[in-house]
Amino acid sequence: MSQTIPPVLSVVPTRALVDETFKVVVENLPPASPVTLHALLYSEDKDYWEAYGHYVSDHRGTVSVAEDMSLGGTYTGKEAMGLLWSMRPEPGSRTGLRLRKREVTSPMLVHISVYSGHITEGFRKQSPLASVPTERWYMAPGVQRIEIKEKGVRGTFFIPPGPGPFPGLLDMWGGRGGLLEYRSALLASHGYASLALEYFSPSELQSADLQIQYFETAFNIIKDHPQVIPDKVGILGLSLGTMLAFNLVAESTKIKPRCCVCISGHHLVSNRLMIDGSLPNDPKKLRFDENNYLIRRDVVLPVPSDPSQKIDVRNIKCPMLLVNGDDDQNSPTVEAAEDIGNMMRSGGNLHLLSTLTYPDTGHLIEPPYSPHFRATTVRAPRTKEKVMILWGGQTKPHSDAQEDSWRKILAYLHHHLYSSTTPKAKM
C-alpha cells in the first residue's frame, strides 16, 4: 500500500506582471476536505501581508481558486485573484500601513500555500501542506529604467524595449511626495515611455515649486526624447497629480498633451496652486470618523460657483478620462466631476470628457490586484505628526474598480496614443 501522497499545489504562471492573472489549483486532497489557501508577502518595509480563503475540495479532491467559492477568509466567493487583492497586514502588525513597491527592477515574491482545515490566524507558525513562491513584476524584460536629473526636473523614465518610437506619458503621483516608480514601470511594460515625476519631497509640499514651468519642462523632456513620438504624449495623474494635470491642460500655452487620465482628482483650486502650493486647508472643515480617521473631502466644498476659484476646464482642448470612486473620503471627486461636466458643457468642449465612477470605491485607485487601504498613516506636512487619513472604499468593490479601471485606462491610452484614423506605420 503506498504511503500517503501530499496534496499538489500549482500556481500558473509562477512569474507574471502585476496586472496578469494566475490560476491556483490544489489536487490530491481527500474529497470534501476543508483547506485554507493562503498568500504571504514580506514587504520592503519588513511587514508581513497576508490573504486567505476557505475552500472545500470536490469529489476528485481538487480545489481551483478560479472556479470554486471561498467560504470565508479575507475574501469570499469566486475570486481568482482574491489571494492578492484582499491582502492586509498580518494581525499584530503596525497600523495604517500601505503596500507600495519602491524597487521595481525586482519582483514581489508572494508565497501561496495550502493548509489543512479552515484556519484564520497563526499561519506562519504552522506547516502548510504545500507551498509555491510566485513572482509578481512591475517591469517586463527589456524595459529601460533611466534616472532623470535634467533642467531641474527630477524623475525616473521607463522606456519599452525595442527601437520605438513610442507614445509618452507624464505620470504624476499624489500629495504625499517623493517618487514612486511602479506605475510608470508597468505602463512601459505596456508600451508607453513613461516618466514618473518627482515634484516635491515627502511632506514638503508647502515649500515646493509647483510652477507650471517645471511640469512643462518635464513634459518636453519626454516629447523631445528620440524614442518618443512627439505628438503622442499624454498625462496620467492621481489625486494631487490630477489637479496639476487639470491645471496644465487648461492653462499651459507651451505643451499640448494628446490626452489625460485623471484619477481621483478635482478642479477645486485656484490658480494659486501652481504658485504657492497652497492646498486648501481649512481646519474647520476637517471631519473625523468613528475611528478618529481624518476625512478631508469637505475641505474644498462646497463647489464654488465663481470660476476663478476653480481650474477653468472650459479651456481644455484634449480628451480627458476621469476615474473616481463614489466613496472617496479624501476628495469630493464625484461632486467635482459633475461640476466639470457642467463647465465643459457651457464651454462647448464636453465631447472631450469621459467619466468613470465606481461604487463603494475610495481614493487610492491603483493597478489591479493591489491591496486596498481604507485608511493609512500619513505625516502632517508641517507638524510631521502622524495622522490616519481615511481614503474610503470597501475592499471588494474597490478591487473590482481597480481591475476594471485599469483595463479601461489602457484601452483609452491605446485609442488616443496608439491608433489613428488612418493607420500608418513607419515602414
Added chain:
Amino acid sequence: MSKTIPPVLSVVPTRALVDETFKVVVENLPPASPVTLHALLYSEDKDYWEAYGHYVSDHRGTVSVAEDMSLGGTYTGKEAMGLLWSMRPEPGSRTGLRLRKREVTSPMLVHISVYSGHITEGFRKQSPLASVPTERWYMAPGVQRIEIKEKGVRGTFFIPPGPGPFPGLLDMWGGGGGLLEYRSALLASHGYASLALEYFSPGELQSADLQMQYFETAFNIIKDHPQVIPDKVGILGLSLGTILAFYLAAESTKIKPRCCVCISGHHLASNRLMIDGSLPNDPKKTRFDENNYRIWRDVVLPVPSDPSQKIDMRKIKCPMLLVNGDDDQNSPTVEAAEDIANMMRSGGNLHLLSTLTYPNTGHLIEPPYSPHFRATNFIIPTATKEKVIVLWGGQSKPHSDAQEDSWRKILSFLQHHLCSSTIPKARM
C-alpha cells in the same frame, strides 16, 4: 495630422517556463502588409540561433502568430510556437551545432522582432520595426538546486518548492556524457524531485564504471531524501539512459522504480553493458548518408533471437512508457519496441507496457519548443575522441509536434503513477 505610429509588438507572457506557450501579436500595421516575425537567441556557446515566419496583416493591420498562417520562413502554417521550435543556427555559423542550456538558474533570452517585408537573411544587420525580449525558464521560482557528490555518485538534484514530500525521478541522459540539468530542473518545476545523474564524462564511456551499483546508489539517494516519498520514485531515460533504465528495471534486486519513461532507447545490449560499457560498435555496420553523416541504427541489428543477447524485459515489474521516433537514425528503437512487446507478451507482463511512436521523428526527443537537430557534432566515446557528425533523424515539424505531444503524455504518465493512488489519501 499625426505623425506615423510604429507597429506595436506584444509577446504575452514575457516570462515563462520553456514548455509554456506565448502569444505574439503585431498591431498598427497597414492592412495587407507583408512582415517577417523573427526570433533571435545568443547561446551560451556564443552562436546566434534564429527562426522566422512570413506574414501578411489583416484588414485591421494585425498579425497574430497563434491564429495566422506563416507563408514561408523556417516554419509555415498556423504555428503559435514556430518561432521557437524551428530555430536553427544563423547561416554562416559553425556546423553541427546543438542548443542545450547548461546554466539553468538563468533564463534563455529570446528576442522577438518584426521586420518590414518578407526577408530571409541579414536580420541582425537591419532595424526591426519593433522588438521585445522574452525569458524562457527551465526553473520555476523556489526550485532548489543541490549538487550531489555522495557515495561516489555525481549529479544535480532539483527539489520543488514547499515542504513536500514529493515523488522522485532518476533522470539519465544519453551517450554524449557529462551532466545536463535542464530536464531535471523542468521536472522539478512540475513537482518531481529529480536527480540529473552524471555517469561518465564526455568521451569517456569506454572507461566509465557503469556498474549497476552506481545507479542503485543514485536511486537510493533520491529515495532516502527526507523530501521524497520513498515508494514513488521513477526513472526517466533518453538513449543510453534508457538502455540503462531497462537494465536496472529488469535486473536490479535492490531498487524498485515505481515507473519508467524510456525515450529513444532499446534493449539490444547484453549484460556486458554494465561491465565494460561496451556499446556495440561494429564499424562494418555504420552507414553514411548523402552528407557523410553517421547512421548508427544498424549497429545493433538485427534484433537477436537469443534472449541472452538482450536485456530480459520479461523480468520488468513496473509500468513502462516507451517514447520513440520512427525516423530515428541513431537507434533502431521501433524494431526494438516491437521485440520488447513480444518478450513481454511471452513473459506475461505486457500489461505494464505503453509505447508511443511518432512519425518522422528522430532520436533526440526533448522538451517542447526545443529546436530540432537532424544531425549534430558528436565526440565518439572512445580513446580517440573522434569528432563526427551523427545523424539523429526526424523532420523539424513532425519532430517538434512529437516533442510537444510526448512531453504532455510523459507528464500525465508520471502524474498517474507517482502522484495519484487508487485511494486518494493526503497527509493531513
